[in-house]
Amino acid sequence: MQELVRKALSGDTRSIARIITLVENESPYTEEIMKTLYPHSGKAHIVGITGSPGSGKSTLTDKLIHEFKEKGNKVGVIAIDPSSPFSGGAILADRIRMQKHAVDRNVYIRSMGSRGSLGGLSKSTYEAALILDACGKDIIFIETVGVGQSEVDIMKIADTVCLVLVPGMGDDIQIMKAGIMEIADIFIVNKADREGVERVVAEVKMALDLVQKRSWIPPVHSTIAEKGNGITELAASISNHHEFLSISTEGLEKRRNRLVTEVEEILQREIARFTEEKWNQKKTPELIDSLYSRNTDPYTVAGRILEEVLLEN
Amino acid sequence: MTHEKIRVIVAKPGLDGHDRGAKVIARALRDAGMEVIYTGLRQTPEQIVDTAIQEDADAIGISILSGAHHFYFSRIIELLKEHEALDIIVFGGGVIPDDDVPALLAMGAGAIFGPGTTTTTCVDWLKSKVHEKRTLEMA
Ligand SMILES: Nc1nc2c(ncn2[C@@H]2O[C@H](COP(=O)(O)OP(=O)(O)OP(=O)(O)O)[C@@H](O)[C@H]2O)c(=O)[nH]1
Ligand SMILES: [Mg+2]
Numbered sequence: 001m002q003e004l005v006r007k008a009l010s011g012d013t014r015s016i017a018r019i020i021t022l023v024e025n026e027s028p029y030t031e032e033i034m035k036t037l038y039p040h041s042g043k044a045h046i047v048g049i050t051g052s053p054g055s056g057k058s059t060l061t062d063k064l065i066h067e068f069k070e071k072g073n074k075v076g077v078i079a080i081d082p083s084s085p086f087s088g089g090a091i092l093a094d095r096i097r098m099q100k101h102a103v104d105r106n107v108y109i110r111s112m113g114s115r116g117s118l119g120g121l122s123k124s125t126y127e128a129a130l131i132l133d134a135c136g137k138d139i140i141f142i143e144t145v146g147v148g149q150s151e152v153d154i155m156k157i158a159d160t161v162c163l164v165l166v167p168g169m170g171d172d173i174q175i176m177k178a179g180i181m182e183i184a185d186i187f188i189v190n191k192a193d194r195e196g197v198e199r200v201v202a203e204v205k206m207a208l209d210l211v212q213k214r215s216w217i218p219p220v221h222s223t224i225a226e227k228g229n230g231i232t233e234l235a236a237s238i239s240n241h242h243e244f245l246s247i248s249t250e251g252l253e254k255r256r257n258r259l260v261t262e263v264e265e266i267l268q269r270e271i272a273r274f275t276e277e278k279w280n281q282k283k284t285p286e287l288i289d290s291l292y293s294r295n296t297d298p299y300t301v302a303g304r305i306l307e308e309v310l311l312e313n
Numbered sequence: 314m315t316h317e318k319i320r321v322i323v324a325k326p327g328l329d330g331h332d333r334g335a336k337v338i339a340r341a342l343r344d345a346g347m348e349v350i351y352t353g354l355r356q357t358p359e360q361i362v363d364t365a366i367q368e369d370a371d372a373i374g375i376s377i378l379s380g381a382h383h384f385y386f387s388r389i390i391e392l393l394k395e396h397e398a399l400d401i402i403v404f405g406g407g408v409i410p411d412d413d414v415p416a417l418l419a420m421g422a423g424a425i426f427g428p429g430t431t432t433t434t435c436v437d438w439l440k441s442k443v444h445e446k447r448t449l450e451m452a
Contacts, residue, residue, distance in 0.1 A: 014398065017369035025317050088318070089343035095364070096353035102360040108367055113318070113348050 001029050005036045008135050013108060016135050020110060023131065024124040034127060040134035042255075044076070045242045047139060048154035050120065051164030053146030056190040058097040059225035060164060060234075061141050065101050067235040068139050075107045076137035078128050080121055082145050083113035090114075094143055108132065119153030120144035126157045126262075155183045156261060159254070160241045162186045162234075165204070167196035181211045185218055185241050188234060192222040216244055274309045319347040319443050320370045324361045325354050327379040334407055335376040341432035342374075345440070358388040365393075365401055371443045372402035372423075382409050382417065390421045400450070402442055406430065 007015035019037075023030050047064075049057045058079065065075050079094035090113035101107040110132075112122045121144060132140050144154050155161055163184035187208075189200045204220050219237045223230035245251030282305060290296050323339045325332045332354055339349045350368045352361065365373050377385055386405065393399050399421070406426040409417070414425045423442055426435050 014366050014369075014396070017367055021320075021369040083348075084343060087344050087346045089346045090348045091339055091343050091351050092348060093351045093353075096351065099352055099356065099360055099364070102352075102367075103357075103363045109364075111348075111350050111368060115318075 001032060002036070005033055008131070009037070009040060011136050016108065016131065017110070020124075020128050020131055023127045024112065024115075024122070026124075030127075034130070037131060037134035041130045042133065044129075044133035044137050045139045045160065045238075046129055046133070046142065046158045047238055048142045048144065048158030048161045049164065050144040050154050050161065050184075051146060051188075051190075052166070052169060055146065055164040055166045055169070056223075056225040057143045057146065057164055058094045060162075060188065060190060060223065060231075061094075061143050062098045062101070063225055063228050063231040064141060064235060064238070065098060065107055067231055069101070069104065069106055073106070073138040074136055075101075076129075076132035076140040077107070077109040077143070078112060078125060078132070078140065079109065079143040080112045080114055080125060080145050083115050085116075088115070108137065114145050120146075121153050121157070129157060152183065156258070159245055159251075160185045160238055162188055162238070164188045164190050165200055166191045167194050167200045181207055185216060186234070186237050187218055187220040189220065189222045190225050192230065193224045193227070197222050215248060215250055216241065274313065275305060278305050278309050317447070319372070319440070320350065320368060321347055321439070322350050322352060322361065322365045322368060322370045322373045324352045324356045324364070324373065324375050326356050326358065326361060326375055326385045327377060327381055328355060329379045330354055331378055332376065334378070335374075338374060338376070338406065338432060338435060341436055342439070345436040347439075358385060358392055362389060362392040362396060362398070366396055366398055370401060371446065372404065372439060374439075375403070375405045375407075377405060377407040377409065380408070382407070382413060386417050386422050387420055400446060402439070402446065404435075404439065404442075406435070 004015050004018060008019050019033055023033060049061055051057055061077060065077065068075050077098065081090055081092045081094055083090040092111035092113060095109050095111055098109055101109065110128065112125060112128065114122045117123050125142060129140050129142060142154065142158060161184050163180065165187065167189065187204050189197055201220050201222055208218060221230055221234045221237065223234060245254065287301065291298065291301065321342055323335050325335045339351050342349045350364065350370065352364055361373060361375070373389065375385060382405065386403065389403060393401055402423045403421065404424045405422060408428060409425055411427065417425055424438055
């Protein structure tokens with residue numbers, strides 16, 4: 001295992017890919033891998049690209065890969081598509097739009113199925129980003145699943161969140177939804193070749209004025225991703241935000257808070273694992289019977305399980 | 314380990330712009346619980362192999378209608394060899410004459426599925442092939 005991690009750290013693509021698979025499959029090696037890689041992480045700029053289905057996230061990412069690669073960056077991409085709730089399988093198709101970078105040594109693209117996660121990411125997305133970070137990528141783009149509440153989850157793991165909107169998709173109403181304005185660091189109104197761009201841009205700016213309390217004022221870009229219009233300016237904003245984070249207290253706070261969240265999440269996961277194991281041992285039809293007949297209650301049962309877990313550890 | 318999802322690249326090399334067959338097999342593999350990385354049309358062997366490596370795929374499925382199957386299979390297998398990645402299973406379908414199949418298998422293709430093959434046959438074959446490969450890797 002150490003050999004595989006060593007090769008990954010030296011930038012070997014196959015080893016990096018292997019390690020991500022191991023972590024994604026929750027292999028018993030996960031902890032060892034993450035512990036070894038962790039000291040090497042913390043250098044990359046993690047950029048989230050989120051927005052409704054079909055808004056142009058993959059097309060934008062493709063153009064951004066090009067832009068950052070040209071500036072001499074090693075680029076990593078993690079693109080998440082939904083897994084089927086029925087079969088657990090998935091068709092991961094985001095990278096279709098990025099295939100011209102497939103053979104580029106300085107670009108690594110990885111597709112992930114959401115595997116039951118609802119927040120627009122998969123459970124292992126953050127670990128995958130950390131792996132790419134530790135293995136030398138300078139900038140990592142994470143394309144979320146284009147659904148619902150993905151915006152909130154991406155905020156937890158990305159340094160910079162870009163929210164993609166499209167004119168004429170009812171996104172203007174979405175914008176007003178509480179929370180969204182605070183989440184995005186950069187707004188992108190894509191498909192600017194369509195009617196109604198100016199209105200969406202104006203509405204976003206207006207809404208921003210209402211919530212403005214931060215030292216970073218989110219820029220609003222209009223782009224035509226398909227043609228590459230507006231991408232240079234967008235890339236500049238992404239770099240500016242990175243710069244802002246590195247010199248502001250807000251940026252420092254963000255990174256420190258993320259570490260707190262990380263510990264909390266590991267704790268929750270580990271505790272859940274112990275209690276689940278114990279519960280699976282105790283979950284007999286007889287116990288359910290006695291619950292059903294009200295001879296005992298769920299609180300007492302849960303309490304006893306917790307007690308046993310605590311005593312054993 | 315039930316967690317270990319099978320990951321397959323489904324690619325359509327060559328210049329003809331027809332990927333209905335590729336999409337049908339992609340959906341069948343997904344419905345069998347696999348993760349299918351769909352790369353779209355007109356992929357070069359280099360793109361297909363680099364994609365398989367970045368995605369840590371167990372297998373590459375290619376759909377060829379153009380008649381250039383000999384070239385694509387030999388090139389893909391050659392590139393896999395260069396990358397020391399011959400453990401990645403290569404299989405194909407499309408319109409490949411029966412007479413050409415033995416040569417492709419000799420080259421290292423895992424299986425060639427003719428036009429009449431049901432998706433179930435293909436799915437079952439791939440499942441057992443990946444299982445075989447993983448057992449071998451564990452040893
Ligand atoms: N008119 C127009 N179409 C665009 C533009 N950018 C992307 N598209 C098209 O919009 C469609 C969706 O683009 P994607 O990049 O796949 O969008 P996405 O947000 O990644 O989609 P999902 O991952 O499925 O949520 C494609 O057909 C693109 O060609 C644009 O600027 N203008
Ligand atoms: Mg996409």
